[in-house]
Amino acid sequence: MVLSDEGQALVKTFGFAAVPSTLVVSGIDALSKLTMPTGPDGTDWTFENATSPGTGMGGKVFSVKRQSYSDVQRDMVGWCRLTGSKPVLKAPMVSAFEA
Numbered sequence: 001m002v003l004s005d006e007g008q009a010l011v012k013t014f015g016f017a018a019v020p021s022t023l024v025v026s027g028i029d030a031l032s033k034l035t036m037p038t039g040p041d042g043t044d045w046t047f048e049n050a051t052s053p054g055t056g057m058g059g060k061v062f063s064v065k066r067q068s069y070s071d072v073q074r075d076m077v078g079w080c081r082l083t084g085s086k087p088v089l090k091a092p093m094v095s096a097f098e099a
Contacts, residue, residue, distance in 0.1 A: 003024050003027050003028055044060065045060045045061070046061050048062065048063050049064070050064065051063075051065060
């Protein structure tokens, strides 16, 4: 957890500033007051080790196939390089295509 002493030490490793201690205390207090739902629609997430047809696309499943938008954009750039077609890219990805 980012609010732990270990988490605060890690943020510095990645070039971020640690959260002020008063904000850490406030955040931990707020988290302790959360009431999470239970039952079939509760907060239980599952992780796939292999594809699970039908259930792998569930809203609370970390699918082995699920990708981030950045992964999809990078795949598109690679495909465009292979085929010679022009990609439609958002600004951050333009520099990656031109590299």
